[in-house]
Amino acid sequence: MIHIVEMMADESSVPYFNWFAEESKKHSDLKLSFISLNPFSPQMLDDMKQRSCDCYWIQYDTTHRKSSMLKAIPQLYLLFRKIRPDVVHTHLFDDSLPGLIAAKLAGIKVRIITKQDTGFHWNYKPFYVFFDRINNFLATYIHTVASESNQFVLEKEKAKAEKVHLIRNGFPYKAMTNSNEQTVTELRNQYNLENKFVIGTVARLIEWKGHQLIIQAAEKLATDYPNIKFIWAGTGDSNYKTRLIEMIKKKNLENNIVFTDWIDRSKMPSFYKSLNMYLHPAIKEPFGFAISEALMNKIAVACTKTGSSDFIIHKKEGFMLRENNVDDIVNSIKYYYNNPEITRQIAEAGHNYSLKNLTFDKMWAGHVALYKKGLVL
Numbered sequence: 001m002i003h004i005v006e007m008m009a010d011e012s013s014v015p016y017f018n019w020f021a022e023e024s025k026k027h028s029d030l031k032l033s034f035i036s037l038n039p040f041s042p043q044m045l046d047d048m049k050q051r052s053c054d055c056y057w058i059q060y061d062t063t064h065r066k067s068s069m070l071k072a073i074p075q076l077y078l079l080f081r082k083i084r085p086d087v088v089h090t091h092l093f094d095d096s097l098p099g100l101i102a103a104k105l106a107g108i109k110v111r112i113i114t115k116q117d118t119g120f121h122w123n124y125k126p127f128y129v130f131f132d133r134i135n136n137f138l139a140t141y142i143h144t145v146a147s148e149s150n151q152f153v154l155e156k157e158k159a160k161a162e163k164v165h166l167i168r169n170g171f172p173y174k175a176m177t178n179s180n181e182q183t184v185t186e187l188r189n190q191y192n193l194e195n196k197f198v199i200g201t202v203a204r205l206i207e208w209k210g211h212q213l214i215i216q217a218a219e220k221l222a223t224d225y226p227n228i229k230f231i232w233a234g235t236g237d238s239n240y241k242t243r244l245i246e247m248i249k250k251k252n253l254e255n256n257i258v259f260t261d262w263i264d265r266s267k268m269p270s271f272y273k274s275l276n277m278y279l280h281p282a283i284k285e286p287f288g289f290a291i292s293e294a295l296m297n298k299i300a301v302a303c304t305k306t307g308s309s310d311f312i313i314h315k316k317e318g319f320m321l322r323e324n325n326v327d328d329i330v331n332s333i334k335y336y337y338n339n340p341e342i343t344r345q346i347a348e349a350g351h352n353y354s355l356k357n358l359t360f361d362k363m364w365a366g367h368v369a370l371y372k373k374g375l376v377l
Contacts, residue, residue: 001031004371005085009037009094010062013044015265016363019172021051023364030368033083037072037095054083060094069098076102087371089143090135092116097131100138110374113139118149119284120208122156132157140374143367145169147310165370168310169289170363173355176269176296183270191258193274196229197337200275200299202268202290203282205236210281210304211244217329219251225337230257230279233271272297277336277343282306283323295354300347302332311357317350 008014017034024032032053036042037060048055058075061068076098080088087110088103090096096113103111113135121128136142136159143165144150150166153159188194203209214230221228241259248257263271272278278294280303291303295318302319303312314320319332336343 001029002087002371002375003031003033003083003085004087004089005033005035005080005083007035007037007088007090007095007099008044009060009092011036011044011092012038012040012042013047013265015175016169016171016360017044018047018051019175019360020364020367021048021053023360025052027368033085035076035079035095035099037068037098062094065094069094072098073102073105077106080106080108086110086375087112089114089367089371093121093128093132093135096135096139100135104138109140110371111138111140112143112370112374113141114143114145115149115153116145118144118152118157122152123284124208129157133159136160136163139163141165141370143167143370146306148305165366167363167366167370168358169292170358170360171289171292171296171354172360173296176293178266179269179273179297183267184273187267187271187274191231191260193229193231196227197225197277198275199228199230199277199279199333200233200271200294201230201279202233202271202293203280204234205232205241205244207237207240208283209234210283211240212247213281213324213326213329214279215244215247215251215253215257216326217333218253218256220326220330221333222253222256225333228256228333228337231260231275232257233260233263233268235262268293269297272299275299277302277333279329279332280304280306281321281323281325281329292354292358295350295358298347298351300336300343301350302329302336312350312353316346317353318346 006017021032024030034048034055036044037058039061045055058072080102088108089112090099091114100111121132136157142153142159142163144153145168153164218230248254272294278299278301280291282304291301294301302321304321304323312318321328
């Protein structure tokens with residue numbers, strides 16, 4: 001039996017960890033365990049208990065990242081020595097640096113890092129690119145989630161080509177599309193979406209997701225398109241949210257943009273069904289899970305080039321945006337607003353695209369192959 005440990009920092013519950021846990025029960029040769037680095041007792045403990053998988057909590061203070069990472073290293077080392085996994089798989093920078101150091105010290109043969117956040121340090125925290133390269137050095141394999149991410153790791157982070165493996169994220173279709181009309185109606189009533197052209201964005205409230213660009217686009221559209229409404233689902237940086245609210249008030253857009261904060265995962269398919277289009281103008285994002293979810297729910301998408309939109313042809317399966325380009329955002333909204341039949345066709349084509357390229361079965365098979373590859377060498 002191969003014992004795999006999946007790690008994640010600063011996420012209380014991780015949907016694809018739940019999918020992995022459920023799928024692992026079909027494979028007698030695999031055992032999955034999970035580690036959450038979190039300031040408070042994470043939902044993941046209950047998630048994995050329900051799925052009969054071991055889950056461990058390492059207390060991690062996100063407001064003191066450096067000291068928290070240092071404290072996590074010996075705790076992770078002792079845990080790895082105790083449970084003796086064959087594979088340690090990290091997913092974000094904050095779990096990767098302490099996790100890979102501890103796994104190396106504990107003699108874990110296969111150490112994998114998923115590059116979910118390529119570009120962030122390069123664009124916003126250049127000092128930490130050095131530590132990205134340390135992570136790449138410590139990892140046995142580097143899992144990239146998109147062609148753009150793959151190229152970035154090779155060219156900017158100088159990773160060894162033989163370490164890098166591209167496996168796109170995928171989704172279980174039924175879980176992603178299990179909407180119901182009652183919840184759709186409740187959401188539309190709750191956020192006053194009736195008789196509106198509703199544009200949704202699902203993303204953490206952090207600068208590189210591009211919310212500030214949407215505000216600039218909304219200002220340009222408000223006079224000629226008064227029934228357009230933007231709805232933002234997600235939590236994040238409270239200081240950034242405060243700045244966004246100030247921008248919205250300054251531009252008199254309080255009636256045009258609504259924050260929902262956290263929406264329960266079970267309601268997300270219904271959230272997408274309440275939209276007329278999905279907008280995701282993120283800057284240097286490796287994948288973009290929400291784009292895939294919108295595609296699966298037959299919602300016309302306008303987004304920058306990320307892993308989940310690698311193969312999208314402009315105005316065929318979606319509307320492709322250039323990064324940091326407010327005019328592109330404005331034009332995408334006008335295009336969908338003024339062409340409802342074309343919008344329907346693009347949504348259908350995007351849906352078919354997602355079924356071909358973004359399946360959970362492909363993602364799972366790619367991960368398992370990578371785990372086994374390291375153990376047979």
